[in-house]
Amino acid sequence: MSYLRIDKTLCTGCRICEAACSMAKEGVVNRAKSRIRIYRRDVIKLQYLVCVQCRNPVCISACPENAIIHDEKGIRVIYDKCNGCGACTEVCNRVFLSPEGDKALMCDQCGACISACPENALSIRE
Amino acid sequence: MARYHTLLRINLDSQSYKQEEIPQEYEKKFLGGKGIGTAYLLKEIKQGIDPLGPLNKFIISTAPLNGTTAPASSRIEIVTKSPLTGIYLDCNSGGHFAEELKATGNDVVIFEGVSGKPVVIYIHNNKVSFIDASNLWGMHIYETENKVRQMLGEPGVRVMSIGPAGENLVRFASISNDYSRNAARGGSGAVLGSKKIKAIAVRGTRDIPIADLKNFIKAVKKANKIIFDNPWVAEQRQYGTPRSVAPVNMNGLMPVNNFTEGQLPSVNSIDEKAFENLTVQRLSCGECPVACAKGYGKGKIELEGPEYETIGLFGPNLGILDPDLIAEFNYYCNEYGLDTISAGSLLGAVLATGKAGKEGSGKKRYVVLKLLRDITFRKGIGNILAEGLKSAGRELGISYFIPQVKGMGIPAYDPRCSEGTALVYMTADRGACHLRSWPLGRELAGVWDADDTDGRVKFVKEQQDEKAAEESIIVCQFAYGIGLLNDILPEMVSISTGENWTLKKMRLAGERIWNLSRIFNLREGITRDDDYLPEKFAKEGIKKGPLKGKVMSKSKQDYMLDKYYEFRGWSKNGAPLESTLKRLEIEDLI
Ligand code: SF4
Numbered sequence: 001m002s003y004l005r006i007d008k009t010l011c012t013g014c015r016i017c018e019a020a021c022s023m024a025k026e027g028v029v030n031r032a033k034s035r036i037r038i039y040r041r042d043v044i045k046l047q048y049l050v051c052v053q054c055r056n057p058v059c060i061s062a063c064p065e066n067a068i069i070h071d072e073k074g075i076r077v078i079y080d081k082c083n084g085c086g087a088c089t090e091v092c093n094r095v096f097l098s099p100e101g102d103k104a105l106m107c108d109q110c111g112a113c114i115s116a117c118p119e120n121a122l123s124i125r126e
Numbered sequence: 127m128a129r130y131h132t133l134l135r136i137n138l139d140s141q142s143y144k145q146e147e148i149p150q151e152y153e154k155k156f157l158g159g160k161g162i163g164t165a166y167l168l169k170e171i172k173q174g175i176d177p178l179g180p181l182n183k184f185i186i187s188t189a190p191l192n193g194t195t196a197p198a199s200s201r202i203e204i205v206t207k208s209p210l211t212g213i214y215l216d217c218n219s220g221g222h223f224a225e226e227l228k229a230t231g232n233d234v235v236i237f238e239g240v241s242g243k244p245v246v247i248y249i250h251n252n253k254v255s256f257i258d259a260s261n262l263w264g265m266h267i268y269e270t271e272n273k274v275r276q277m278l279g280e281p282g283v284r285v286m287s288i289g290p291a292g293e294n295l296v297r298f299a300s301i302s303n304d305y306s307r308n309a310a311r312g313g314s315g316a317v318l319g320s321k322k323i324k325a326i327a328v329r330g331t332r333d334i335p336i337a338d339l340k341n342f343i344k345a346v347k348k349a350n351k352i353i354f355d356n357p358w359v360a361e362q363r364q365y366g367t368p369r370s371v372a373p374v375n376m377n378g379l380m381p382v383n384n385f386t387e388g389q390l391p392s393v394n395s396i397d398e399k400a401f402e403n404l405t406v407q408r409l410s411c412g413e414c415p416v417a418c419a420k421g422y423g424k425g426k427i428e429l430e431g432p433e434y435e436t437i438g439l440f441g442p443n444l445g446i447l448d449p450d451l452i453a454e455f456n457y458y459c460n461e462y463g464l465d466t467i468s469a470g471s472l473l474g475a476v477l478a479t480g481k482a483g484k485e486g487s488g489k490k491r492y493v494v495l496k497l498l499r500d501i502t503f504r505k506g507i508g509n510i511l512a513e514g515l516k517s518a519g520r521e522l523g524i525s526y527f528i529p530q531v532k533g534m535g536i537p538a539y540d541p542r543c544s545e546g547t548a549l550v551y552m553t554a555d556r557g558a559c560h561l562r563s564w565p566l567g568r569e570l571a572g573v574w575d576a577d578d579t580d581g582r583v584k585f586v587k588e589q590q591d592e593k594a595a596e597e598s599i600i601v602c603q604f605a606y607g608i609g610l611l612n613d614i615l616p617e618m619v620s621i622s623t624g625e626n627w628t629l630k631k632m633r634l635a636g637e638r639i640w641n642l643s644r645i646f647n648l649r650e651g652i653t654r655d656d657d658y659l660p661e662k663f664a665k666e667g668i669k670k671g672p673l674k675g676k677v678m679s680k681s682k683q684d685y686m687l688d689k690y691y692e693f694r695g696w697s698k699n700g701a702p703l704e705s706t707l708k709r710l711e712i713e714d715l716i
Contacts, residue, residue: 043429
């Protein structure tokens, strides 16, 4: 399964990836619509959050609409089914609720952020 | 576009708020950021009001490029009347606050009045909450930010806060955001303290309006190329501002022992390599590909920095060459919320004149830490120092030794080093400031003949205008250089706003801003007499190094002021002429 890997030794927390993501997926500059989030956690600590296609995808069972599936393309949100209830975001902090509250935002490894990152901190891994 | 045209006015007396439309004239004439903030300050602050009283206002101003994907565009401007100098103050800070505030849909926020009790203001899009902060009052800055984040439970929130120095109205108290990014100069932290605002938290989830996104993306690519093609930037990226330590010392303008000697035999222990070895995490402001911030961490002493100014003023200026000790002083300034430049230049004079009393002869580390604590909590001599550089100089009888202009502490470049540098400090709108223009590099490179004073003066005036425009856009000079060096900034601003900006128009906006701030200062009683360096720099030569014996004579300063006023279209007393205001189309605003 491929996933987006963040190299923590390289990332500086500039969040250029967040804006690149929102432009690629939503056509706007809005970091609150990004599927990758780099938060500041303390004076010099960052927190790096993006779906890593984990082995135990609790989001799938949490979703009452069966809108998150795991198939040959990986773990992903079926947007026709998602109603934005936010149950998945309650069980995992690597999925985000859109600011309008209408859908869950999950990385689908499109790679738009990879070329935007000035530190080469991002890559797709198997 | 790239603007919401919206001002958020927050009244602390009544805990109410409303949104207003920003006059189009302001956007057209003053760009944004520093410019629009200055226009509001001049309009809304009455002459002679107490900067720490209820009639002062605290203005946070964003600019067209904030929140967009323009590189290095996450700096925020604060404009207010300074409790340190009693005149115009603007200061700015990096981090991620600017892009978050912008995404709330407010271009400018004005805080007025005084809260009855400590308060955290939370701006979430167009909603403002007033949260009781009695339990946070007294906390240091890092803990405050952590507590506010916990309280709001929103990981994307950005926090600007004050520490005990701001609460205790220390006149050079700073404001911090993202833990250790500071809008430090001139005491804006005390203004928040006087309003009983412990912190301002912001969370914005609105789309950033960009008029022509497709072409904006192209312009951003171009900007990135310009930035990465600049070899100066590559070095900034690797070493950050500590890279200045060695050349400043080599050229003999290091402030050593309260601006007496210009050079130390060696600064190897505190140069860029020394601090590179101490970096535990590289950090970046929002949207910045330069990422010059160096995360320092040893035990609880954590910070982004130290930056050059702090190194110079808490290092050689106090006779200290231990990088960990400088980081520790920086840490306490951050935690208490103190401006390291004014604190460092003030302490330099206090130590050099033996005014720290009996304790002054103890170990430096102990003495400095105690003075910082006493200033913050206004104990003993600290209470005198907390009133600012000019006042402390008078009280302690050491005015001659205090490095300040208009009450603002002098940054870490000896002003006797060059005519241009002296003029920059003399004429900066907020008092001694090194960020308004930077002629020194050109002076050292021999761009002007030795006797070409006029060339230097003209350059300072023009770059001041450009820098004011840059701070109204707002981008960081470490990525783009100081001022407006090519068309990329007008291009990005035009494409994102849908307005028509050229270099010429931006320079004009910058010149307007310099005239507005001067008029504000004249109204507060500033005269030509306030535009000089302290007497010491005219009388006493630098004691060591290649600039040994160099002074900045009164007659030289006089000549430069005459020329400077002439280039600005100001009278011999430094007041804008009617014809100048007319030419700049700002006569109605005054
Ligand atoms: S763009 Fe790269 S360096 Fe910047 S926050 Fe994202 S992953 Fe980190």
